[in-house]
Amino acid sequence: MSKTDRRNYLIGLLPGDGIGRDVVPEACKAVEAAADRFDFSVSWKKFPYGAEHYLKTGEVLPDEALEEMGKCHALLQGAIGDPRVSPGILERGILLKTRFYFDQYVNLRPTLSFPGVPSPLKGGDCVDIAVVRENTEDLYIGLGAASSDGVRMEIGMKRPSYELRGFLNLSVDPVMDMAAQIALATKLGVSRITRYACALARQRGEKEIVLATKSNAVKELYGFWEGIAQEVVSEEGLYLKLINVDALCYQLVKDPSRFGVILCPNLFGDIVSDLLAGIAGGLGLCASANIGDGLSMFEPVHGSAPEIAGTGRANPLAAILSASLMLEHLGEQQASGAVKGAVYMYLRDSSSCELPIELGGSKTTSQVGDAVRSMIEE
Amino acid sequence: MSKTDRRNYLIGLLPGDGIGRDVVPEACKAVEAAADRFDFSVSWKKFPYGAEHYLKTGEVLPDEALEEMGKCHALLQGAIGDPRVSPGILERGILLKTRFYFDQYVNLRPTLSFPGVPSPLKGGDCVDIAVVRENTEDLYIGLGAASSDGVRMEIGMKRPSYELRGFLNLSVDPVMDMAAQIALATKLGVSRITRYACALARQRGEKEIVLATKSNAVKELYGFWEGIAQEVVSEEGLYLKLINVDALCYQLVKDPSRFGVILCPNLFGDIVSDLLAGIAGGLGLCASANIGDGLSMFEPVHGSAPEIAGTGRANPLAAILSASLMLEHLGEQQASGAVKGAVYMYLRDSSSCELPIELGGSKTTSQVGDAVRSMIEE
Numbered sequence A, B: 001m002s003k004t005d006r007r008n009y010l011i012g013l014l015p016g017d018g019i020g021r022d023v024v025p026e027a028c029k030a031v032e033a034a035a036d037r038f039d040f041s042v043s044w045k046k047f048p049y050g051a052e053h054y055l056k057t058g059e060v061l062p063d064e065a066l067e068e069m070g071k072c073h074a075l076l077q078g079a080i081g082d083p084r085v086s087p088g089i090l091e092r093g094i095l096l097k098t099r100f101y102f103d104q105y106v107n108l109r110p111t112l113s114f115p116g117v118p119s120p121l122k123g124g125d126c127v128d129i130a131v132v133r134e135n136t137e138d139l140y141i142g143l144g145a146a147s148s149d150g151v152r153m154e155i156g157m158k159r160p161s162y163e164l165r166g167f168l169n170l171s172v173d174p175v176m177d178m179a180a181q182i183a184l185a186t187k188l189g190v191s192r193i194t195r196y197a198c199a200l201a202r203q204r205g206e207k208e209i210v211l212a213t214k215s216n217a218v219k220e221l222y223g224f225w226e227g228i229a230q231e232v233v234s235e236e237g238l239y240l241k242l243i244n245v246d247a248l249c250y251q252l253v254k255d256p257s258r259f260g261v262i263l264c265p266n267l268f269g270d271i272v273s274d275l276l277a278g279i280a281g282g283l284g285l286c287a288s289a290n291i292g293d294g295l296s297m298f299e300p301v302h303g304s305a306p307e308i309a310g311t312g313r314a315n316p317l318a319a320i321l322s323a324s325l326m327l328e329h330l331g332e333q334q335a336s337g338a339v340k341g342a343v344y345m346y347l348r349d350s351s352s353c354e355l356p357i358e359l360g361g362s363k364t365t366s367q368v369g370d371a372v373r374s375m376i377e378e
């Protein structure tokens, strides 16, 4: 961060694909309005990566781009994915690569009920849950293989904070096609995400953290998780509640209001946060933060929805709320609060036709962005 | 099956723990009533395994018991689990062991909306979904290890239909505690469950099967799944729709009525079926079948709920519906239909105070069982 009087932030922008390009400019409007009001300044550095760039150049996300990103104070992302690119290439090559490269070990996904955003659940209008998802390990480490007569794999995986080496050798009798994938947890990985969850619980004034595992069936991996998480949570003077992920999903549709901070291994966090997005009324309001000790990245949870890209039908509020998380991370608490508060007020005070098209109203992407901006300026 | 005039079935009973012991007798009542009406006979063979037996003898489920079970035409189970036994021991030692030993590769979990059973979802009262869960592979194979300086594992796993051998050797730098678990899919495993899903779709008059994976992040394992499932579904002349499990959970709370047959790898099937149980109004009505080419096993999805065991508060309908699945599997279609129909009529025609306690009424476990029995007899 510059040491001049006026705080100045360099923010990397990766609008990506589809509606990612529609919503990111609206998030920028909100950040600029907050900067004016709270006396800091922002400069933007745009990165072109995504489907278009890949189809034109064959390049997904080069290491030099990651180095460039590393010079930013934070990264704001739109959405990745295009039907012309086979699934997984951009998701793994851009999204997961960024998370791993910068060791963004926290994936924070707050789910909040907003006025004007009806839940499909009968009692679902008072959700205030933070999913704290481990973001660098589990089945996500990308170590897998498929073959016609067993699986042989040399394993080499480098994270900024540790390195894994080894091999897997499996044969099957009778010989047939098979596939295997390795799920991993390290003490470092589980400890640091648990500490983050504890800090967040404390900040929210809560004493309990719920940990979603599946140790009754997948004992070694999730038993390990439970052991380390228990140690950390005890040290922190909080209370850990264990629940199997299947039972958790069951409970969440029965009564989400009972939950606060939910700590999850990577894969379960992916599932539980999408479920919660559905419960709270949709992806149009779901923001997320990918936080590490280096560069952190902020993105709406929704996808690129290419079918409505450019039509003004995309709801920019998830991107704007992601920008609010970014401002909080940068230490601009007031600005962060003002952006989130503006979204809240806009939804609370709007007649139904002033709502975003995605929420049944008539306002386009940029009209919604303008409305939120003017509420920040006030 | 005996070749005498009158069909006679030997059914193994494993009431297990907690409310398992309360609900299994009610399922037996229903089966006996159906036998009388449709002219077959049933004998029962009871197995004592569960927490009580384990705490008394240290024995979980010996191989000789499995051999004895193998002589039965089917197995009806209650529920497993007790707070005095550390989590996982009985679940893996009884439930998973039985599934694996008899290669019960299908875990069928129908979710149906019943009258009198309100959904927590605003539009959730017309669900008719069958989750077809692969039941022998995935992260469930029990190959995992945790250690203080990397993971070394000799792997040996025997299924009736194939055998796996090999080793995993992982080291981590800097040295620290870690854990790893292997997830597996074989061509045999994916093909046979996909064929089952196709047959079921055809029986339901549906053309589409939805497959839940996570191939955009966990490519090798779930990409393999998609490839084999696609082959089989095409051969069978049906249509396969791919969806990531996170998006599926999101869609299910938004609008479950759009779904019919959902095919899932083991772990996702566990999660999705519990979520659906919640959506359809609770575990009190959720039956399941563990089906293989040898002995098949039928069980309610709910747990042992020790806190209400013996109080009459357990809802036996899930166990009774599991018995209906068992009768269908035995080829007693009419009897199966009569049992399911009786549950339906009982729920439809009951005033709210005639409902089970679990559904807000006043009827105890055995009163509910009696009511259903008399509807079968009619």
Ligand SMILES: CC(C)[C@H](C(=O)O)[C@@H](O)C(=O)O
Binding pocket: A216, A217, A246, B091, B092, B095, B096, B270
């Ligand atoms: C008890 C547990 C091992 C089991 C499973 O995960 O399969 C249960 O959740 C189920 O769904 O039958």
Ligand SMILES: CC(C)[C@H](C(=O)O)[C@@H](O)C(=O)O
Binding pocket: A091, A092, A095, A096, A270, B216, B217, B246
């Ligand atoms: C696109 C995909 C790889 C990603 C994930 O699974 O993490 C997405 O679902 C998310 O939740 O951010």
